[in-house]
Amino acid sequence: MRKRLVTLLLTALLVMAAWPITASAAPGGTINVYNWGQYIADGTDGSLDVIAAFEEETGIKVNYVTFDSNETMYTKLKTGGSSYDVIIPSDYMVGRLIAEDMLEPLNFDNIPNYQYVDESFRNTAYDPDNLYSVPYTWGTVGLIYNSKYVDNVTGWSSLWDPQYAGKILMFDNCRDAFAIAELRLGYSINSSDPAEYQEAANLLQQQKPYVQQYVMDQIFSKMEREEAWLAPYYAGDYLTMVEENPDLSFCLPEEGFNMFIDAMCIPKGCTNKEGAEAFINFLCDPEISGRNMDYLGYSTPISAAKEYMDPEVANDPVAYPDAETLSRGSSFLALPTESTQLMDSLWLTVKTAGGNTSFYLWSSAAVLILVVGLLTIAKIRKKRRIARRGCSRRPENP
Amino acid sequence: MKSKWLSGPYVIWMVLFTLIPLGIVFYFAFTDGAGQFTLANIQRLGAYLPILLRSAWMSIFSSILCLLIGYPVAYCMSKASPTRQKIYYMLIMLPMCLSFLLRTMAWVSLLEDTGIINNALRSLGLSPLPLIRNTGAVILGMVYNYLPFMIMPLYTVLIKIDRRLIEAAQDLGCNQVQVFTKVILPLSVPGIVSGITMVFVPAVSTFYISQKLGSPGAVLIGDVIESQFKGAYNPNLGAAMSLILMALIFLCVGLMNHFSGTDDEEGVATL
Known part of the structure; x- marks a missing residue:
């Protein structure tokens, strides 16, 4: 009886696990945020827990997922299966997503904090008309x-x-x-x-x-x-x-x-656009941005945020190099598809190169010959054996 | 008729999650990004043949090592008292309860240049050893992770061997070695075959172990397939590679079954 109870409980557990998460929806809904790894203040080391603060203020629940490169994120979006409400790719990837019509235009009425974004981070090369993206860091x-x-x-x-x-x-x-x-x-x-x-x-x-x-x-x-x-x-x-x-x-x-500039965008297929815009707006709040960057060490595109930051971080020459140094820098632009494909295949060649290739080829060939040889010998021996036994025994494989 | 109905759920499962995906793999392997039929993906595979063979060799080597380590363990286990057998069984299964990724990461922190072993050597005044990022480390990772898959089938076969056969052999004048080679070994061939298959198949397609423990100059086919699906977004080439890997696995397993088949026959014949 006890066994049956355990089985029942386990079955119940399985059914519960399969239940869609939306059943326990938060009042403001849920948003799925897809960001780089280690790329938001999470409350450790005395920092602000940005996601918790957002959830508390708006009542919107955040499912937070991370990626480790723009290409991984692109593949995940392209293969579908999961929908995201906010993604934070880099400049050239934003350009590529725009070109492939994979982003939703933003409704800036829901993002009033966009006013704080510095002029130099508007009308960028990847999003010239400021329709699809709001800078997060640079x-x-x-x-x-x-x-x-x-x-x-x-x-x-x-x-x-x-x-x-x-x-x-x-x-x-x-x-x-x-x-x-x-x-x-x-x-x-x-x-x-x-x-x-x-x-x-x-x-x-x-x-x-x-x-x-x-x-x-x-x-x-x-x-x-x-x-x-x-x-x-x-x-x-x-x-x-x-x-x-x-x-x-x-x-x-x-x-x-x-x-580089990493920018917040809303991909096509999002399920809670207003929630996503509220999240983007929240991250553009100078105080939130300042405390977030304090933890991240990345540079903020919102100058007003600097007054909320640790002055040592806000004036760090690594995060905010002088104009002369910055003049050596250049930004990525989206590449044509053929170029991306060529780069991908050359990169694969680079990564797979090396190792003792001829050794593996020769040893495999040798083993192949050996195996074929053994097979023929085994066949001949078997034939002989059957011939020797004659009809005195039934063959094993009729 | 009834038994057919009972297997119904699994048949549906298999069609949904094995046959249809396999069809999709075929579709991707023979089409380009736009969905047009092409053989270009298959033609590109030639360049990756050395990598495929390297993966195969390393997995074969790991399987043999697993067999050499696993057989004595399984043999001793099958000879132990039932309580001890249970303890050994649990101890062998215990690492499997931990995540595979975690176990590999643990090896990384053991073997690294600044890892536990090398730091210990350094504090003893010895020079550190190049333990990680070589073929040996990858094989170690494979053997460590897949050894239980070898021991379990061997153990299952070995405990089922009829003790009377061994006694009969002894009565007829066999010494210890002869009992092993003439009775126990032939009877455990099915266990050896399934053990090698269970180690070889996951080892040849692994990608995580080689990424963490191997050198960047010796990638395995699993790494290449992963990169095509994860980073480069070229599922067509990735699918073609998966197909050829599958063909290789079928070939190896088929060959092994063939040889074990003849061995088995002789084993029965000698009895």
């Missing part, structure tokens, strides 16, 4: 290194330095990785010339023997624990890392670097 991509082991870092070429072999990390997404190679070669990071792509791919392949791993968010722990000494990554994340390991330093390379 920042630069630079070289993070551990000054205990590495010195004289001035440019990207350090990532190709054999003396640091095995201690170098590299971006695990093709756009950022190719940008570094293109900058080293002196090409534009928005080039669509196949020959330049090929050269960049060759350069990345040259780097491969020295690379410890191709990673994204793992860079945090690897750099903090000194498992790796050199890594290209986002300036804001450097500020988070340096709190854990003060030996880390940051350099904006002389060859130039990428400047």
Whole structure:
């Protein structure tokens, strides 16, 4: 009897688990937010828990999911299956989503806090008419290194330095990785010339023997624990890392670097557009933005937010470089589809290159011959055996 | 008739979640992004043949290692007293209760350059060892993660061996070694075959272990397939790769069954 009860309970549990989550809807509904990993203040280290504050103020429940690269996010949107209300991709990805008609135009009447966004972050190249996106953060991509082991870092070429072999990390997404190679070669990071792509791919392949791993968010722990000494990554994340390991330093390379804006958008297929706009509006509130950036270390596109920030963070030259340094930076633009595909396939070649390929081919061929040989021998032996036995026994396989 | 009805739910399940998805894989493998029929994906596969073979070799090697480690364990287990058997069984199954990802991450923090082992070596004044990012580490990860899949079928087969057969062999003058090679080993062949299959199939398609423990210069086919679906958004090439991987698995498993079939026959014949 007890057993039956347990079974019943388990069945009930299964049914409950399958019940749609919307059954327990919050008064203001639910929104699904899809953001980069470690990219919102979550209440740790004495910061503000932004999502909890939003839920409390509006009564809208937030389901928060993260991605580790723009490409992952794009694939997830493209393959469908799940709907998101707010996504926070980077500039070039916003451009691509707009071009492929995957974003909803925003209703700025519901986002009054947009007035605080600085003029320089409006009418951007990726969203020239300000229809689809509201900037969340901006920042630069630079070289993070551990000054205990590495010195004289001035440019990207350090990532190709054999003396640091095995201690170098590299971006695990093709756009950022190719940008570094293109900058080293002196090409534009928005080039669509196949020959330049090929050269960049060759350069990345040259780097491969020295690379410890191709990673994204793992860079945090690897750099903090000194498992790796050199890594290209986002300036804001450097500020988070340096709190854990003060030996880390940051350099904006002389060859130039990428400047990015991550912007909040609403993808087609969202289920709670008003809730999503309320969330975007909430994040643009200068006080919220300031306290959020305090934790993130990324730069805010809302100057009014700076007065709510720790003055040390608000004046940090890593987060807010001077105009002269910024003039070396360039932003990503959306690339034509053929260029993206070419870059993807070249990136795959880079990542799959290496290893002792001929060894595997030859050993496999040898084994194949051996197997075929054994099979024929076994067949011949079996035939002989059957012939020897004659009709005295029934064959095993009639 | 009744038994047919009982298997109904599973048949529906299989059609919905095995056959139809398989059809979709075929569809993607033979079409391009726009849905037009093409053989381009299959033609591109040639470039990835070395990676496929590398995956196959490493999985075969891991399977053999699992067998060498697992067989004595399963044998001793089957000889132990019933209470002990239960304890051993639980101990072997215990790591499986933890997430596969967590177990692999644990190996990473053990083997890293600044990991537990190397830090211990350093504090003893020894020089650190290159433990991670090589083929050995990937094989270690595979063996560690899939060893229970080898031990379980072996154990199940070994405890079922009729003790009277062993006694009969001893009565007829077999020594320990002969009893093992002539009676126990042939009778445990089905366990060996299913154990190797259970280790080989997940190992050849794994992607997480090689990403965390392997070197960036030695990716496995699972990594490439993952990248096509996750980052590059080229499900067509990814599907073609999955198809060829499936063909390879069928080939290997088929070959093994073939050999084990003849072995089994002889085993029965000698008895």
